[in-house]
Amino acid sequence: MTQRFLAIALVVLLAVSLVGCATDSGYYDPARSAGAGALGGAATGAAVGSIIGAATGHAGTGAWVGAATGGVLGGVGGTLYASHRNSEIRSSRAAAQAYQYRGDGNVVNIDYAGATPATVHPGQQVNLGINYTVLTPSNAPVSLTVVREVHYGNTMVGPPHQISVTNSNGSYNDTTEFSLPGNAPPGSYTVVNRVTSNYGTAQKEAYFTVQ
Helix, strand or coil: CHHHHHHHHHHHHHHHHHHHHECCCCCECHHHHHHHHHHHHHHHHHHHHHHHHHHHCCHHHHHHHHHHHHHHHHHHHCCCEEEEEEEEEECHHHHHHHHCCCCCCCEEEEEEEEEECCEECCCCEEEEEEEEEEECCCCCCEEEEEEEEEEECCEECCCCEEEEEEECCEEEEEEEEEECCCCCCCEEEEEEEEEEECCEEEEEEEEEEEC
């Protein structure tokens, strides 16, 4: 019976905590979502901890442990990205000259991928940047999706960041800030950067270290 109540509580509390991630306008607010994730995680953890604690005869301890664990998981579950920028760095003509492009086929390429600073501490921000080039025979605007994933070993840290843009042919710089969780373990992290479109896909990795 206790397991049944626990399953029901998990479903209800998860649904309630997710409500805080949307703004009134329906668009994503990074600060509000991260805060809502942490608070929702703490509330969920506390409630589930209480249920577990009650089943074991230690409701108070269960709630405290659940709140702490839920707060950490909720904070990581909230989106950790902010301040996205996408700007042209080379015109269509300049990019075509750099690539010696004569209008044959399509070019979708990531020219550079980096993470700065290269060494950070838990709770700090890392600036993730790429330069990419798009060239097509029609020279028409292209819709692209830019995706970033931060990995620690085989584990993804937080959700991936995905943004859609429409750019003219040329080269562009795309940057976003990634906030490390306060409990991020030390070691090497890999940033998988991906640009996809109907004209092709490109991927390039960058790295940073947490001390």
